[in-house]
Amino acid sequence: MTAAVWDGLVGQAPVVERLQRAVAGDMTHAWLFTGPPGSGRSNAALAFAAALQCPDGGCGHCDSCHQVEVGSHPDVGVTRTEKLSIGVDEVRELVRTSALAPAGRRWQVMVVEDADRLTDQAANALLKAIEEPTERTVWLLCAPTAEDVLPTIRSRTRPVVLATPSTEAVAAFLTSRDGVAPEAASYAARASQGHIGRARALARDEDTRRRRVEVVGIPARLTSLGACMTAAADLHALAQEEATAQTSEHDAREKSELDRAYGVVERGRRPREYAPALREMEKSQKTRAKRRILDVVDRGLMDLVSVYRDVLMVQLGTSAELVNAELRGDVDRIAGATTAEQTLRRIEAVFEAREQMLEFNVPPLLALESLMVALCQW
Amino acid sequence: MAQRRGSETGGAVPREVLGRIVLVTGPEEFLAERAVQQVRELVRETDAEAEVSETVASDLTMASLGDLAAPSLFSTTRCVTLRRLEDLPDDAGPGLLDYAAAPADDVALVLVHSGGQKGSGLLTKLRKADTVVEVKTAAPTPRELPGFVTAELRGHGSRIEPEAADFLVLAVGHDLRSLSAAAHQLASDFEGRPVTTEMVKQYFGGRAEAKSFVVADHALFGRTTPALEELRWALDGGTAPVLVSSALAAGLRGLARLMSAPRGQSEGDLARAVGVPPWKIKTLRSQARGWEPASLGHAIRVVARADADIKGQASDPAYALERAVITVSTARQSS
Ligand SMILES: [Zn+2]
Numbered sequence: 001m002t003a004a005v006w007d008g009l010v011g012q013a014p015v016v017e018r019l020q021r022a023v024a025g026d027m028t029h030a031w032l033f034t035g036p037p038g039s040g041r042s043n044a045a046l047a048f049a050a051a052l053q054c055p056d057g058g059c060g061h062c063d064s065c066h067q068v069e070v071g072s073h074p075d076v077g078v079t080r081t082e083k084l085s086i087g088v089d090e091v092r093e094l095v096r097t098s099a100l101a102p103a104g105r106r107w108q109v110m111v112v113e114d115a116d117r118l119t120d121q122a123a124n125a126l127l128k129a130i131e132e133p134t135e136r137t138v139w140l141l142c143a144p145t146a147e148d149v150l151p152t153i154r155s156r157t158r159p160v161v162l163a164t165p166s167t168e169a170v171a172a173f174l175t176s177r178d179g180v181a182p183e184a185a186s187y188a189a190r191a192s193q194g195h196i197g198r199a200r201a202l203a204r205d206e207d208t209r210r211r212r213v214e215v216v217g218i219p220a221r222l223t224s225l226g227a228c229m230t231a232a233a234d235l236h237a238l239a240q241e242e243a244t245a246q247t248s249e250h251d252a253r254e255k256s257e258l259d260r261a262y263g264v265v266e267r268g269r270r271p272r273e274y275a276p277a278l279r280e281m282e283k284s285q286k287t288r289a290k291r292r293i294l295d296v297v298d299r300g301l302m303d304l305v306s307v308y309r310d311v312l313m314v315q316l317g318t319s320a321e322l323v324n325a326e327l328r329g330d331v332d333r334i335a336g337a338t339t340a341e342q343t344l345r346r347i348e349a350v351f352e353a354r355e356q357m358l359e360f361n362v363p364p365l366l367a368l369e370s371l372m373v374a375l376c377q378w
Numbered sequence: 379m380a381q382r383r384g385s386e387t388g389g390a391v392p393r394e395v396l397g398r399i400v401l402v403t404g405p406e407e408f409l410a411e412r413a414v415q416q417v418r419e420l421v422r423e424t425d426a427e428a429e430v431s432e433t434v435a436s437d438l439t440m441a442s443l444g445d446l447a448a449p450s451l452f453s454t455t456r457c458v459t460l461r462r463l464e465d466l467p468d469d470a471g472p473g474l475l476d477y478a479a480a481p482a483d484d485v486a487l488v489l490v491h492s493g494g495q496k497g498s499g500l501l502t503k504l505r506k507a508d509t510v511v512e513v514k515t516a517a518p519t520p521r522e523l524p525g526f527v528t529a530e531l532r533g534h535g536s537r538i539e540p541e542a543a544d545f546l547v548l549a550v551g552h553d554l555r556s557l558s559a560a561a562h563q564l565a566s567d568f569e570g571r572p573v574t575t576e577m578v579k580q581y582f583g584g585r586a587e588a589k590s591f592v593v594a595d596h597a598l599f600g601r602t603t604p605a606l607e608e609l610r611w612a613l614d615g616g617t618a619p620v621l622v623s624s625a626l627a628a629g630l631r632g633l634a635r636l637m638s639a640p641r642g643q644s645e646g647d648l649a650r651a652v653g654v655p656p657w658k659i660k661t662l663r664s665q666a667r668g669w670e671p672a673s674l675g676h677a678i679r680v681v682a683r684a685d686a687d688i689k690g691q692a693s694d695p696a697y698a699l700e701r702a703v704i705t706v707s708t709a710r711q712s713s
Binding site: 225228229353355359360366367370 | 624627631634635637638639671672674675676678679681682683685686689690
């Protein structure tokens with residue numbers, strides 16, 4: 001019988017088993033959680049943190065487990081960022097906190113969700129803390145792959161590698177945990193390609209489903225230059241729409257918190273420090289919005305890849321299940337009209353566009369236009 | 379425009395200013411200053427000897443406010459400007475409202491409020507007074523800037539071609555003071571002649587955005603040699619390479635949208651669909667001759683790659699751009 005905190009980890013039995021052994025005593029001071037987006041890296045790290053703090057190894061319902069879940073546990077520090085990098089000052093502060101004795105006399109757990117975004121300088125500051133750990137300190141770092149952190153960090157942390165959960169595991173999770181009807185769960189699980197958060201959003205939210213349907217419908221529509229330009233503009237607009245939906249509420253809340261902190265009321269005077277603080281906040285909101293748009297576009301690109309992956313499966317004559325089973329007609333048509341080699345080149349073009357946007361800051365609209373042209377079959 | 383008392387005029391200054399209070403509100407400093415100057419001119423038109431003075435509201439006391447309203451010993455016409463009305467000390471407010479209720483006949487009082495919430499209670503009360511006319515200043519949006527430029531030139535008795543007004547905004551930027559100065563200069567140097575894009579280029583072509591636009595324009599017309607010359611010239615002058623790649627991208631986007639727009643649309647609908655001002659359609663049409671969808675698509679791919687190269691994928695951004703410019707301009711020629 002596994003303890004309740006592990007229930008949210010879908011299709012990760014070997015990982016759960018390894019972490020439970022650690023809770024039972026086979027411990028070390030630094031861990032590196034890696035796995036594809038949506039496989040639940042940070043969920044796994046948090047479950048581990050809860051299990052380490054819980055008197056019952058992660059019962060899921062005691063005060064301690066609850067505090068970890070809502071982020072208020074005094075001995076569990078979680079660093080997550082909307083910024084593109086985590087700087088050295090932030091890490092030095094973390095290192096100072098990590099050296100404090102835990103209030104609950106168990107562990108001082110430091111979770112860093114985006115360890116891939118540590119600057120080299122920040123990573124080196126962290127390295128020192130990992131090399132000479134305080135007795136009760138545990139570092140839980142998360143990154144997409146082990147290659148995303150400095151080799152020196154990699155070699156001093158114990159790896160926890162999460163797998164992409166199977167469609168069946170995700171569907172079963174949606175049904176048992178969220179009460180999603182089997183058919184909808186199966187669609188969401190397939191379409192998400194093992195991304196739990198995405199699967200839940202697809203199962204729950206009509207708008208998310210609609211946007212995905214529009215994106216995967218793109219390849220069949222790319223029959224002229226005009227269609228390419230339209231597809232690029234549409235995908236960009238969809239991403240902006242979704243990013244705004246995600247950030248606007250958060251932004252408004254942040255603004256009202258700021259106003260309250262500075263005692264600003266409707267017509268009152270503003271303290272001198274308010275204007276710079278407001279500017280600073282607006283700047284970080286802009287950064288966040290930009291990042292969010294990139295995240296959403298990126299996911300759209302992975303949805304596009306799923307269509308070409310299906311095309312390739314048909315062209316290679318495999319009997320693999322289609323991710324986009326409902327697009328069977330489109331997929332067969334594209335598969336018949338092109339070669340497997342062309343399909344591979346198109347998949348490459350998607351990754352090129354992705355790199356242009358994420359690595360080189362090419363404006364998303366331009367990168368998408370260029371991509372659609374490469375995918376076009378005139 | 380008919381003036382009502384206790385009213386708001388939009389942007390215009392009322393004809394009658396003596397014995398009244400002109401309330402200038404809004405954050406657009408340049409336009410606010412212009413309103414103040416216009417009131418002064420009107421006063422001087424009435425009385426060339428008029429006494430012009432100004433003070434900031436924070437310095438205003440009950441006593442100095444009294445001086446405002448008191449009949450002058452020499453009974454001269456006066457124009458008094460009170461700036462930063464939002465900083466008016468609280469205890470001076472009632473005095474100012476009293477004055478507004480019965481202003482002196484030979485005084486034009488201009489109150490300048492810089493926008494914002496501060497002092498808005500006083501504004502509300504002032505607006506209720508019959509003697510107060512409000513001039514609201516609002517910065518033109520970027521789309522309205524060519525219209526602003528055109529109006530400026532008209533004010534100097536000159537005309538400007540729509541394309542040239544657009545280019546002037548591109549070349550000078552969005553600062554109203556600079557735009558107004560540029561319009562003034564063009565009007566006086568090309569007196570009587572309508573201002574063309576060439577004239578604007580000759581005077582203000584030095585700004586980075588304008589240079590990038592010129593490079594892209596040559597490239598999209600398939601003029602390789604001038605495009606490369608302008609590129610070299612722009613980069614040597616410190617134009618950021620990314621401005622050139624984004625000008626190329628914008629140009630290609632416009633062309634691709636124009637070429638794939640359904641036929642038989644009105645100019646206006648077409649301009650909206652393409653995302654450019656209507657006058658631009660003509661330029662795009664002549665650029666479009668010689669482009670095929672496939673070559674245009676190829677050019678878009680090349681520019682996206684060049685943009686990535688410039689931002690770090692390649693060691694030499696100038697070389698990456700040069701290659702992109704050559705590929706784009708020859709893609710048109712060869713087709
Ligand atoms: Zn517990």
